[in-house]
Amino acid sequence: MKQVIYTILENEPLTADVCRMVLAGDNSAITAPGQFVNLKLDGLFLRRPISVCDLEGDRLTLIYKVVGRGTAQMRDMTPGQTLDALTGLGNGYDLSLAGNRPLLLGGGVGAPPLYWLAKKLIARGAAVAVRLGFNAAGDVFYEDEFRALGAEVRVATADGSHGEKGFVTDILPDACTHYFACGPEPMLKAVYRAVPSDGQLSFEARMGCGFGACMGCTCETITGYKRICRDGPVLRKGEILWTD
Amino acid sequence: MDRLSVNLLGIELDNPVIPASGTFGYGREFAELYDINCLGTFSFKGTTLRPRLGNPLPRIAEAPAGMLNAVGLQNPGVDRVISEELPRLKTVFRKPVMANVSGFSVEEYAETCARLDACDQVGWLEVNISCPNVHDGGMSFGTDPAMAARVTKAVKAVTTKPVIMKLSPNVTDIAAIAAACQEAGADGISLINTLMGLRISLKSRRPVLANVTGGLSGPAVFPVALRMVYQVAKAVKIPVVGMGGVSSAEDVVEMMLAGATAVEVGAANLADPFACMKIIGDLPAVMDRYGIDNLRDIIGGAL
Numbered sequence: 001m002k003q004v005i006y007t008i009l010e011n012e013p014l015t016a017d018v019c020r021m022v023l024a025g026d027n028s029a030i031t032a033p034g035q036f037v038n039l040k041l042d043g044l045f046l047r048r049p050i051s052v053c054d055l056e057g058d059r060l061t062l063i064y065k066v067v068g069r070g071t072a073q074m075r076d077m078t079p080g081q082t083l084d085a086l087t088g089l090g091n092g093y094d095l096s097l098a099g100n101r102p103l104l105l106g107g108g109v110g111a112p113p114l115y116w117l118a119k120k121l122i123a124r125g126a127a128v129a130v131r132l133g134f135n136a137a138g139d140v141f142y143e144d145e146f147r148a149l150g151a152e153v154r155v156a157t158a159d160g161s162h163g164e165k166g167f168v169t170d171i172l173p174d175a176c177t178h179y180f181a182c183g184p185e186p187m188l189k190a191v192y193r194a195v196p197s198d199g200q201l202s203f204e205a206r207m208g209c210g211f212g213a214c215m216g217c218t219c220e221t222i223t224g225y226k227r228i229c230r231d232g233p234v235l236r237k238g239e240i241l242w243t244d
Numbered sequence: 245m246d247r248l249s250v251n252l253l254g255i256e257l258d259n260p261v262i263p264a265s266g267t268f269g270y271g272r273e274f275a276e277l278y279d280i281n282c283l284g285t286f287s288f289k290g291t292t293l294r295p296r297l298g299n300p301l302p303r304i305a306e307a308p309a310g311m312l313n314a315v316g317l318q319n320p321g322v323d324r325v326i327s328e329e330l331p332r333l334k335t336v337f338r339k340p341v342m343a344n345v346s347g348f349s350v351e352e353y354a355e356t357c358a359r360l361d362a363c364d365q366v367g368w369l370e371v372n373i374s375c376p377n378v379h380d381g382g383m384s385f386g387t388d389p390a391m392a393a394r395v396t397k398a399v400k401a402v403t404t405k406p407v408i409m410k411l412s413p414n415v416t417d418i419a420a421i422a423a424a425c426q427e428a429g430a431d432g433i434s435l436i437n438t439l440m441g442l443r444i445s446l447k448s449r450r451p452v453l454a455n456v457t458g459g460l461s462g463p464a465v466f467p468v469a470l471r472m473v474y475q476v477a478k479a480v481k482i483p484v485v486g487m488g489g490v491s492s493a494e495d496v497v498e499m500m501l502a503g504a505t506a507v508e509v510g511a512a513n514l515a516d517p518f519a520c521m522k523i524i525g526d527l528p529a530v531m532d533r534y535g536i537d538n539l540r541d542i543i544g545g546a547l
Contacts, residue, residue, distance in 0.1 A: 001277065003518065040515070040516075044306060045307065045309060045311050045462050045463075045515055046515060069306075086517070205301055205302070206301065206302040206304045207304060208313060209267075209513070209514035209515075209517070211273055211517060212273045213268060213269045213273045213514065214266065214267060214269075214313065215266075215298060215303075215315045215318040216304035216313060216315060217301060217303070218301075218303075218315075218318055220297060225297060225318070
């Protein structure tokens with residue numbers, strides 16, 4: 001973990017409520033896709049955790065959905081402004097388990113952390129399949145960006161207005177060596193049940209500190225209590241205990 | 245360095261800054277960020293006789309100038325704290341640590357304290373009779389002077405270490421509780437724990453926290469905490485450790501003027517993991533600005 005003052009390079013909307021922010025700063029503490037940064041915003045006491053979408057040198061890309069005061073404030077920030085971030089938080093995905101045909105499953109703003117992951121897996125020579133789920137055509141983002149990386153991409157929308165009608169679990173490939181999922185909990189649960197191979201799932205939680213001190217986001221797993229912010233947000237399929 | 249030192253119940257602290265229980269774990273996460281030996285000491289995560297998972301999620305909510313938490317005393321239990329956390333802590337922290345203890349019966353408090361009494365690393369026992377987030381004990385011991393006295397007596401009987409009773413602000417007369425603890429033999433008083441609060445989501449029309457209520461901390465509570473520290477310092481002769489919304493060196497000085505011998509820093513650590521290190525670094529300049537030669541000279545200066 002490292003505290004970094006980033007400078008905003010770009011901040012543009014991708015859809016009606018999803019934006020992309022590109023920052024410049026010291027990315028040295030960020031070591032794996034699936035990790036997040038925790039942002040200090042004016043007038044808010046707790047930092048706001050946002051997953052890393054992409055990283056290249058000192059450029060860091062974050063994609064966030066405007067859901068409350070913190071993310072609304074982020075949307076209104078302009079290039080040249082600075083952001084105080086705690087970086088390199090969370091465990092991130094373990095790429096060594098991917099095999100040669102990994103499957104990446106993203107729902108809504110669960111898609112962004114899969115982008116840097118896809119990039120890294122493709123660079124290692126894997127044939128990457130990406131399945132993205134959104135509510136409607138207007139919510140879709142990064143479909144082309146994933147394709148441009150060289151991934152095989154299919155999209156589902158709940159209302160059928162873009163791609164196939166349904167959920168990511170309706171457009172699964174026949175087989176995969178391992179899967180990586182990120183999205184809302186109902187989606188993660190559906191993926192967990194639908195995909196027979198081993199996988200890693202990234203969870204969301206309301207966090208206090210974001211670095212493991214406050215026990216504000218602990219969940220129970222088969223391998224013991226885990227802090228989503230520190231021991232997660234990525235959990236191995238075999239350790240997950242669903243609460244209902 | 246000596247300008248900052250204070251004596252807390254027979255143990256010399258390099259400075260009065262103490263990360264508060266529940267915001268600093270058992271020190272490990274912060275030791276990766278900075279040398280935690282710069283601290284006066286720290287109060288480790290509230291520990292109970294048996295392991296506790298704590299409350300369901302969500303446990304955390306934003307509040308104006310602060311936060312609510314309803315963690316519910318998650319901890320690995322005293323035996324694992326002694327066998328795993330303390331040995332690990334020894335490798336990064338060479339000072340005596342403050343052991344924070346919670347319980348659900350008088351006997352349980354005493355048993356947990358007795359086990360920690362055997363640990364050389366433990367300098368003080370801070371007995372939390374004020375957790376607002378558990379339903380089967382905790383705060384109920386801290387809202388009744390007679391119960392507070394019973395816990396104090398039971399703990400004092402099993403330890404030779406200084407016993408600091410940590411009080412709840414969720415009472416009508418905190419001075420009476422403090423006086424009852426002093427009467428029962430407490431060596432010191434620390435306060436305040438969090439104030440009971442609530443947030444409701446406009447979207448779901450339900451409380452944000454799974455526990456419904458949570459404890460409010462952060463700068464929002466600072467004036468309330470200061471007032472209570474002042475009241476308690478006036479009411480008792482034993483040393484008082486002040487806490488509640490402290491987030492700057494100025495706040496530390498203000499708490500000490502209100503009667504605090506040492507000052508705990510809580511929620512600030514969660515928003516800024518370097519908060520305590522910065523506060524300690526800022527203290528000399530703030531002392532110079534206000535003509536303070538030695539911090540120990542200003543304790544209770546406003547009483």
